Amino acid sequence: MLSRPIFLTHSGTRKKERFTSMIPGEVKMYSCGPTVYGPIHIGNLRAALTADLFYRFFKHFGYRVTYVRNYTDIDDKIIHQAQKENATCDSITEKYIAYAEKDYALALMEEPTHKTRVTEHLPEIIEMIGNIIRNGKGYTSPSGDVYFSIDDFPGYGKLSGKSVEDLMAGARVEINPEKRNPMDFALWKAAKPGEPAWDSPWGRGRPGWHIECSAMACKWLGPKMDLHHGGEDLIFPHHENEIAQSEAATGCAPYVGYWVHNAFLTFSSEKMSKSLGNVVQARDFLAEYGGELARMVFLGVHYRSVFDFNAEVVDQAVTNLERVYEAKKIAEEIRAKKVLLPDPMAEQAWGGFIIDCDRAKEAILEHYANDLNTAGALSELFTLVREFNRALKQPNAANTPAGILAANEFIKVLEGQIGTVIGVGRMRSETMLAHLARIKVSRSKREGKSVIEDAEIEALIQQRKIARENRDFRKSDEIRDQLLAGGVLIKDSPQGTTWVRK
Ligand SMILES: [Zn+2]
Numbered sequence: 001m002l003s004r005p006i007f008l009t010h011s012g013t014r015k016k017e018r019f020t021s022m023i024p025g026e027v028k029m030y031s032c033g034p035t036v037y038g039p040i041h042i043g044n045l046r047a048a049l050t051a052d053l054f055y056r057f058f059k060h061f062g063y064r065v066t067y068v069r070n071y072t073d074i075d076d077k078i079i080h081q082a083q084k085e086n087a088t089c090d091s092i093t094e095k096y097i098a099y100a101e102k103d104y105a106l107a108l109m110e111e112p113t114h115k116t117r118v119t120e121h122l123p124e125i126i127e128m129i130g131n132i133i134r135n136g137k138g139y140t141s142p143s144g145d146v147y148f149s150i151d152d153f154p155g156y157g158k159l160s161g162k163s164v165e166d167l168m169a170g171a172r173v174e175i176n177p178e179k180r181n182p183m184d185f186a187l188w189k190a191a192k193p194g195e196p197a198w199d200s201p202w203g204r205g206r207p208g209w210h211i212e213c214s215a216m217a218c219k220w221l222g223p224k225m226d227l228h229h230g231g232e233d234l235i236f237p238h239h240e241n242e243i244a245q246s247e248a249a250t251g252c253a254p255y256v257g258y259w260v261h262n263a264f265l266t267f268s269s270e271k272m273s274k275s276l277g278n279v280v281q282a283r284d285f286l287a288e289y290g291g292e293l294a295r296m297v298f299l300g301v302h303y304r305s306v307f308d309f310n311a312e313v314v315d316q317a318v319t320n321l322e323r324v325y326e327a328k329k330i331a332e333e334i335r336a337k338k339v340l341l342p343d344p345m346a347e348q349a350w351g352g353f354i355i356d357c358d359r360a361k362e363a364i365l366e367h368y369a370n371d372l373n374t375a376g377a378l379s380e381l382f383t384l385v386r387e388f389n390r391a392l393k394q395p396n397a398a399n400t401p402a403g404i405l406a407a408n409e410f411i412k413v414l415e416g417q418i419g420t421v422i423g424v425g426r427m428r429s430e431t432m433l434a435h436l437a438r439i440k441v442s443r444s445k446r447e448g449k450s451v452i453e454d455a456e457i458e459a460l461i462q463q464r465k466i467a468r469e470n471r472d473f474r475k476s477d478e479i480r481d482q483l484l485a486g487g488v489l490i491k492d493s494p495q496g497t498t499w500v501r502k
Contacts, residue, residue, distance in 0.1 A: 004365060004366075004369050006019040008258050008371055012159045017258070021063065022257065026063060028065075028222070029067050029226060029228070030068045030213070031047075031048075031067070031069045032047075032213055033071050033072065035077055042282050044231075045285070045286075049295065049298045051069060052423075053372060053374065055112070060420050060421050066220070068114045070212070070216050071093070071097050071100070074118045074119060103282045103283050106290070107295065113220075116219075118207065121215055125215040128214060131248075142178065144190030144203040145189055145202075146187040146188035148245060149180055150183050153244045153247075156244055158243070160236040160240055164183060167183065168182065171183070185210060187207070187208050188208065190203055211245055213242050225257065226257045227258045228242075229260050263304050263305055265309055267309055292425075296317040297313055297314055300320070300374070318439055322433065323385055324382075325433050332429055335408065346403065347400055352387075356384060360384045360413055364418065377418065377421070377422065378422065451486070463479055465497065467479065488500070
């Protein structure tokens, strides 16, 4: 385990606090997953990536992590969707869980320790509701619903930092004669005709949304956990209610050591749909852009910053990823070299670069430990790429033994520190560069720009070669300019001419 202190912003205090786990070297964490009534939205993807980031981060820092992520597969929205699709609730949830699993895999998320479903935890939910009632903090209503009594739980509102009066003023409170306090919330809902229902001591019915997470967390993590994550929209009422239920049922407090929430995702750019396509669903974005690019986009901003999803941030991520992989490609080529020549000036340049790598490694860890500052960690990587390219300018740099050491160090930072936690940089460079080139082509086509196809580029390069052989430099320059106008940059070397799309 790394002895470096970790600081996280606790949503309850809104301050950075030093993280300590209940058991040294172990972290128990829970993240609220999606309600599975449709394909997951790009906002859900940001939340899921944030949870995955915390999971990878703790593992990278040497903790043994138990990570629980749930699927909410009992909900009003699922019932409505089943009616709409003329299907059963089970078939709806199976379908959309399969969708989400595919999205998560495409986004290169690591498998949680436990993936839970509400329908598999009815006994635990019923037991927890029973304990809440027994402890005097829940009651049954005449029509068979069970409610949590917030007046019997003095700490209610602590996480959101609001009094019950404030919360009530901000919420849409319906007058319900069954409730003792209008802010009381349902633990169990009596069955309505045509809805899925389970037997319970209070009659047939189904659980309320909030109790599901409390019961699943308690089963797999115990009454207390180190870290609980969710989107910021879940702070109230969902997480406030989770605290009330869990602490009321188990008598153990605090339910959660550190609450962490990722901020909202907004869509401001109108031209987005034109240049990005219709990518409000995670699956569409992932199909076109792939997991590493998605991670570069979403983890390129701090998880607590509101993130405006638009064409510019995606473009920027394409450019950044391309720069990183162009450097990786050169590093891979240097590593594969067989004939090497010592060159004092080049060795000196690489010596400086290896010191840069050591500094970057330290700085990246520091950014991670400082409230998961992924933007800071990535900027260290971009600096390192610039330093790599600078050292490479030294004559003979690519052919000297120190270059191999330096290339290895660069790849270690990229695949190791960045790749393990942020999940970017671990693909083969050729595969990724080809993928990024395809993205640029389809973007240009969608924007109505003329695109020179690969075969045409190859043909033009061939014509240019012949022109050069005939010393027709005017023709050769015209072809180069024609390619450049079409966004294609060519590079001549003793091995021949290569090209990239810019
Ligand atoms: Zn939840």
